[in-house]
Structures are given as structure tokens and as C-alpha cells.
Amino acid sequence: MSEVKETPTSAVAADMADERLILSKGPAGIATMVWNRLKGGELGTLPVIVGLVVICAVFYAREPTFLSSRSLVTLTQFAAPTGIIALGIVLVLLLGEIDLSVGSVAGFTSAVMAVMVANHGASLLVALLSALGVGLLIGLVYATLHQVVGVPSFVFSLAGLLAFQGALLYTLGDQGTITLPQDSGLREFARDKFLTDAQAYGLVAIAVAAYVVSNVVGIRRRQVAGLTPPSLVGVLVKAAAMAVGLGFFCYYLGANDARGVGYLFTFFVLLVVLMDLLLRKTKWGRHVTAVGGNEEAARRSGIKVGLIYTSVFGLCSTFAALGGLMLAGQLTTVSQSSGTTDTNLTAIAAAVIGGTSLFGGRGSAYAALLGMLVLQAITAGLNLINVESEVRFMVTGAVLLLAVAIDSVSRRLRSSSGRG
Amino acid sequence: MTTSATAPARGKIVLSLAGVNKRFGAVQALSDVHMEVAAGEVVALVGDNGAGKSTLVKVISGVYQPDDGEIFYDGKKVTVNGPSAAQDLGVATVFQDLALCDNLDVVANLFLGQERLLGPIIDEAGMEKEAWRLLRSLSAKIPSVRIPIASLSGGQRQTVAIARSLVGAPKVVMLDEPTAALGVAQTAEVLNLIERLRESGLGVILISHNMADVQAVADRIVVMRLGRNAAEFRVEEATTQQLVAAITGASDNVVAARTARSEARSAEGPAGTEGDPDE
Numbered sequence: 001m002s003e004v005k006e007t008p009t010s011a012v013a014a015d016m017a018d019e020r021l022i023l024s025k026g027p028a029g030i031a032t033m034v035w036n037r038l039k040g041g042e043l044g045t046l047p048v049i050v051g052l053v054v055i056c057a058v059f060y061a062r063e064p065t066f067l068s069s070r071s072l073v074t075l076t077q078f079a080a081p082t083g084i085i086a087l088g089i090v091l092v093l094l095l096g097e098i099d100l101s102v103g104s105v106a107g108f109t110s111a112v113m114a115v116m117v118a119n120h121g122a123s124l125l126v127a128l129l130s131a132l133g134v135g136l137l138i139g140l141v142y143a144t145l146h147q148v149v150g151v152p153s154f155v156f157s158l159a160g161l162l163a164f165q166g167a168l169l170y171t172l173g174d175q176g177t178i179t180l181p182q183d184s185g186l187r188e189f190a191r192d193k194f195l196t197d198a199q200a201y202g203l204v205a206i207a208v209a210a211y212v213v214s215n216v217v218g219i220r221r222r223q224v225a226g227l228t229p230p231s232l233v234g235v236l237v238k239a240a241a242m243a244v245g246l247g248f249f250c251y252y253l254g255a256n257d258a259r260g261v262g263y264l265f266t267f268f269v270l271l272v273v274l275m276d277l278l279l280r281k282t283k284w285g286r287h288v289t290a291v292g293g294n295e296e297a298a299r300r301s302g303i304k305v306g307l308i309y310t311s312v313f314g315l316c317s318t319f320a321a322l323g324g325l326m327l328a329g330q331l332t333t334v335s336q337s338s339g340t341t342d343t344n345l346t347a348i349a350a351a352v353i354g355g356t357s358l359f360g361g362r363g364s365a366y367a368a369l370l371g372m373l374v375l376q377a378i379t380a381g382l383n384l385i386n387v388e389s390e391v392r393f394m395v396t397g398a399v400l401l402l403a404v405a406i407d408s409v410s411r412r413l414r415s416s417s418g419r420g
Numbered sequence: 421m422t423t424s425a426t427a428p429a430r431g432k433i434v435l436s437l438a439g440v441n442k443r444f445g446a447v448q449a450l451s452d453v454h455m456e457v458a459a460g461e462v463v464a465l466v467g468d469n470g471a472g473k474s475t476l477v478k479v480i481s482g483v484y485q486p487d488d489g490e491i492f493y494d495g496k497k498v499t500v501n502g503p504s505a506a507q508d509l510g511v512a513t514v515f516q517d518l519a520l521c522d523n524l525d526v527v528a529n530l531f532l533g534q535e536r537l538l539g540p541i542i543d544e545a546g547m548e549k550e551a552w553r554l555l556r557s558l559s560a561k562i563p564s565v566r567i568p569i570a571s572l573s574g575g576q577r578q579t580v581a582i583a584r585s586l587v588g589a590p591k592v593v594m595l596d597e598p599t600a601a602l603g604v605a606q607t608a609e610v611l612n613l614i615e616r617l618r619e620s621g622l623g624v625i626l627i628s629h630n631m632a633d634v635q636a637v638a639d640r641i642v643v644m645r646l647g648r649n650a651a652e653f654r655v656e657e658a659t660t661q662q663l664v665a666a667i668t669g670a671s672d673n674v675v676a677a678r679t680a681r682s683e684a685r686s687a688e689g690p691a692g693t694e695g696d697p698d699e
Contacts, residue, residue, distance in 0.1 A: 221546075225548065225549040227545060282540055282541065286532075286535060286542060289523065290524060290532055293524060294522060294523075298532070299483075299503060300483060301519070301532040302503045302534070303532070303533050361523040362523060415570070
């Protein structure tokens with residue numbers, strides 16, 4: 001009996017042996033699978049991409065220059081600093097925590113850098129590293145408060161929001177505003193440096209090649225392990241789409257006398273890709289997701305939950321400092337209003353709009369990129385059609401509410417269709 | 421199967437506890453508890469709700485630190501100051517609430533905390549292959565290991581949790597109520613599995629309320645009551661009535677003691693013949 005049963009299963013890959021599995025083959029099968037996932041609440045980044053397309057269409061209809069090369073160059077460059085801050089927010093949200101103080105930390109650390117450079121004649125590198133160090137230190141203090149004292153993150157980061165705004169004012173002293181020197185490297189990096197065509201297309205080629213190679217290696221490994229590999233054609237189609245999409249993006253940003261892809265935006269995108277790989281491919285990332293999903297289960301599996309919290313709070317504040325420094329470079333000044341409420345809430349809103357769940361355990365580094373592009377598109381579009389900031393705040397608020405509503409509904413869909 | 425082949429590993433005490441105390445505020449959850457498990461032995465831990473079974477499991481698995489008492493592993497005194505320390509020693513635990521992450525898939529849950537790495541990268545293909553091997557060895561009915569845990573039934577989750585305990589090649593496996601949520605066939609599978617664990621020379625601690633399960637697979641039965649060792653039986657010499665009496669404390673009073681004495685005096689023969697073991 002058992003031998004008769006054994007023969008057919010051994011011919012099939014281990015992961016396809018169960019007779020209850022619904023096999024989906026060909027384009028129709030893939031379409032059915034995608035539809036079922038959406039119906040089950042696995043929305044992923046779809047809502048934010050749809051939102052981005054709708055926003056672009058609306059503004060383009062009102063004012064065609066919205067999608068001009070120049071306008072997109074500005075849009076991408078201005079999205080980057082706050083986007084870097086949002087990347088840290090994605091991490092804390094993954095743990096189901098929050099950091100309300102990122103804006104103040106960004107402002108305070110950039111003030112530290114500016115004072116060191118302008119008043120104490122420190123070299124830029126030393127000043128930048130000190131500012132990042134201060135950011136990291138703040139994150140470690142937060143982690144200690146959370147782990148040792150047991151203060152909820154909402155409370156200590158609210159305290160931080162106030163305290164570091166005060167620290168910003170104290171650091172700036174009577175000066176009020178510090179302007180970075182004209183020849184400052186930070187200023188050049190954030191404002192004036194753009195990829196040459198060769199660099200841009202080179203990066204695209206590297207990205208596509210890395211994608212293809214890593215996937216082919218993955219397919220190979222699964223074949224060796226006797227598991228069904230993903231289809232090579234699918235990988236190649238995706239790689240081709242990626243090459244065309246990114247290539248066109250680089251071309252369009254450099255066309256019509258526009259300046260191309262900025263160093264700052266490239267830096268932001270590289271950080272996003274790096275964080276995405278860390279989250280999906282490494283032990284640390286797996287443990288962050290696990291702690292966000294079920295902290296007690298993670299602890300009992302031997303994960304050092306305290307270390308995960310420490311690393312995440314540390315990274316979040318460091319990203320906040322980094323974003324603040326980039327913001328300072330971009331605006332060329334650090335003032336008493338650096339990193340105040342607007343930056344703070346934009347960064348948090350970007351992470352949430354990008355599809356990071358507020359309930360922990362779900363989200364991707366790309367949420368920071370996509371969410372920030374949505375918010376920056378709204379800002380840029382409303383500026384273009386001469387609408388004042390009061391409307392911008394209202395629109396941003398509505399979009400944020402919509403994003404959280406989508407998150408909540410998809411969560412309910414998931415639990416009713418058994419997808420956790 | 422090949423009992424004689426693993427016989428040399430048997431009989432050696434792998435884990436023993438002495439004088440373990442644990443307090444939660446004003447509640448003495450464990451007082452002066454002792455227990456030992458040998459290689460190739462199944463020790464059942466039984467007791468009423470609140471008897472301290474789960475607390476004892478958590479002490480052994482490092483989730484709680486005992487207030488007093490000593491734990492010996494392989495004859496050496498050890499301190500288990502965390503779940504990972506217990507894992508490193510070779511003590512694996514399947515908790516009653518399973519402790520699975522709903523947002524991760526089956527493979528990620530099986531290897532949580534013990535991921536296989538290729539350099540800095542998680543070896544997904546290798547882990548998935550091993551996951552299928554483990555699940556097949558338990559005759560698990562799980563259609564795909566790439567679906568989130570949330571979409572599995574209670575029995576399937578239990579199987580995943582048991583499979584997870586075997587990932588790190590442990591020496592002692594603790595199962596807290598492993599059959600509570602299972603159907604008839606799956607319960608039998610788990611009991612088979614426990615016997616397979618014993619045959620391969622592991623020490624097994626089984627916590628259960630189900631006397632039939634306990635008597636089917638255990639070698640020794642440790643009864644706990646109100647945080648203390650109440651009684652200990654070889655499975656051959658214990659009847660269900662004796663076990664229930666020890667668990668509920670029905671034998672723990674003057675009247676019961678008198679009755680037992682007079683019964684023993686009046687009729688030497690009939691009592692004690694019904695719990696005949698299967699060996």
C-alpha cells in the first residue's frame with residue numbers, strides 16, 4: 001500500500017507533493033493567484049502604487065509641467081532626506097512601536113553638526129560622524145528606557161520630541177540660524193551632485209544583473225534541494241521590466257536639460273535597497289519580523305529580543321540624524337525650525353502610507369520610498385497649482401487616514417481568510 | 421524497532437532538578453520540586469490545573485528563573501538563564517500555546533532562532549528541504565510550507581511546533597499538552613512520535629491531562645499537586661484510580677489512608693491487578 005503511494009510523490013518535488021495544493025500554471029494561473037492574494041488582504045504595495053498613479057494623473061491633468069523632467073528631479077531630491085528618516089520609522093513600526101521624536105532628533109543632530117563646522121572649525125567628516133553618533137546614542141537611550149525601565153515608546157519618544165526641540169534651540173544659542181559654508185561637501189552632495197549618464201545606466205545595469213544572478217542562483221539552489229524553482233522566464237520578464245523602467249526613469253530625469261538623478265536620491269534608494277535586503281535575507285531581519293509578529297514566541301525561540309529592540313531604536317535615531325544632515329545640506333541652513341513637526345509627521349505618514357502596518361510585523365523598506373514619493377508628489381503638485389500649505393496639510397491628513405484605513409481593512413480580510 | 425541498538429544511551433540521567441522553588445508574588449507556584457529524566461525515557465508530568473506543571477516547564481526551558489534549586493544536565497550543574505541557553509544545552513520545548521509567529525511562514529517558524537545561513541544570507545532552500553524532511557518524518561499533513569502559520573489548523577500548528585523542537589537535535593524534549601488540540605489520528609501520530617523519540621535515545625517530558633495517553637507511552641509518571649511532588653509511579657504499577665487520587669489529592673487525607681489500610685488487610689489479592697502494562 002504505502003509503496004504504491006510513495007512512487008508518485010517521489011517523482012514530484014517535495015513542496016508540490018500534497019494533493020490538496022491548487023496548482024496554478026501559466027499566465028492565467030498567476031493571475032488567479034494574484035487575485036486570491038488581493039482578496040485575502042495581502043495588498044502589499046499595490047494601494048500606494050495605485051495612489052501614486054492617481055495623484056500623478058490628477059496633477060498632470062491640471063498642470064502638465066507636473067510630470068516634466070525638471071519637476072521630477074526636484075521631487076525626487078526633496079523626497080530623499082525625509083525618506084531616510086521614514087526608513088527608520090518603518091523599522092520601529094515593524095516592531096509595533098513608534099518614534100515620534102525623529103524630527104526633533106534630525107533637527108538637533110544637524111545643529112550639532114552645523115555648530116561644530118561653523119563655530120568650532122571641525123572638519124566636515126568629524127562633524128557628520130559626531131552627529132550620527134549623537135543620533136545612535138539617543139536611540140540607545142530610548143532602547144534602555146524601553147527595555148530596562150519599561151516606558152512605552154509612545155511616551156519616551158513624545159518626551160524626546162519636546163526635549164530635543166529644546167536641545168536644538170540650546171545648541172543654536174543666540175545665532176538662530178547657521179548657514180553651511182559655500183564650499184561645504186555636504187551642501188554639494190545634497191544639492192549639486194548628479195549622476196552622469198554613464199553612472200546612472202551603469203547602476204541600472206548592476207542592479208538588473210544582481211537581480212538576475214541572485215535569482216538564477218536561487219533557482220539553482222532550489223533545484224539542487226529538490227524543490228520546485230520559480231520560473232526562469234518570469235525572472236527574465238521581471239528583469240527586463242526592471243531594466244526598461246529604471247532605464248527610462250534615468251533617461252527621463254536627464255532629458256530636456258534637466259539635471260538627472262541626484263546623488264542624494266541615489267543614496268536614499270541605495271539605503272532602501274540595503275535595508276530591504278537586510279530585512280528579508282538576514283537573520284537579523286527575520287528576527288525583527290518575528291518580534292513584531294509575536295514577541296513572546298520570538299523570546300522563547302531564543303531570540304535576544306532586547307538586542308533586536310536596541311538595534312532597531314538605534315538604527316531609527318541614526319537614520320533620523322542622517323536624514324536631518326541631508327536636510328541641512330539641501331536647505332544649506334540649520335535653523336530653529338529645523339526638523340519641527342512637519343518633518344516629523346511627514347516621515348511617520350510616509351512609512352504608514354507606504355504600507356507598513358501599525359500593528360507590527362508587516363512592512364517593507366520600500367514603504368519609505370513609495371510613501372515619501374506620494375507625499376512629495378502631493379506637496380509638489382499643490383505648490384504647482386498654487387494651493388497654500390493649509391490645503392496640503394488637509395490633503396496629507398486625508399491620505400494618511402486612507403492608508404491606515406486600508407491597513408485595518410486588509411488586516412481584517414487577512415484574519416477572515418486565514419492569512420494572519 | 422531496534423531497541424537494543426540504542427540501549428547503551430539508555431538509563432543515564434540527562435536532566436535532573438532538585439529543590440526547585442518559584443514564587444509569583446504571594447503565590448508559591450513551585451516548592452521543593454525534584455524530577456529527573458534519563459536518556460530513552462518518557463516521563464509524564466501530570467497534575468490538576470494550577471499544579472505547577474507549566475511553571476516547571478518554563479523553569480526548565482529557561483523562560484522563568486527558579487528562586488531556589490539546582491538543575492543538573494548530564495551530571496553537571498547548570499544555570500538556564502534564558503531560552504537560548506536551554507536550547508544550547510539541548511533542551512527543546514513545545515509550549516502549550518505553541519509560541520508560533522503568525523506573520524511568518526512554516527519554514528521561518530521551524531527555524532526561528534536557529535536559522536541556517538550561507539554567509540550572511542538565510543539559506544531558504546536548505547531550510548525548506550529540511551522542513552519537508554522533518555514534517556514528512558512526523559507524517560504531517562501540511563500542504564505548503566510557504567504559507568503563513570495563521571492559515572493552518574490547530575493540529576497542523578501543533579505538528580509544526582513539535583517539528584520545531586527537533587530542529588536543533590536536542591537531548592531532552594518537553595511537550596506541554598501536545599495532544600490537547602488534536603484529532604484521533606493525529607493524537608496517535610504524536611504518541612508514535614514520542615515513542616520514536618524515546619527509541620532514538622532522547623529524554624522526553626510529557627505533560628498531559630489525558631491519562632490514556634500518559635499510560636500508553638510513559639515509563640514513569642510524576643504527579644504534581646499544588647506546586648509539590650505528590651507521587652511518583654512506574655507506569656506498570658499505577659492504576660488510573662491511583663493516578664486520579666494522587667492528582668486530586670483524594671488519597672491525601674486520613675479517611676482515605678484508613679480505607680486503604682483496611683482494604684489492604686482484608687483482601688490482599690484483587691486490588692492492583694487491573695493496570696497491567698502492555699509490555
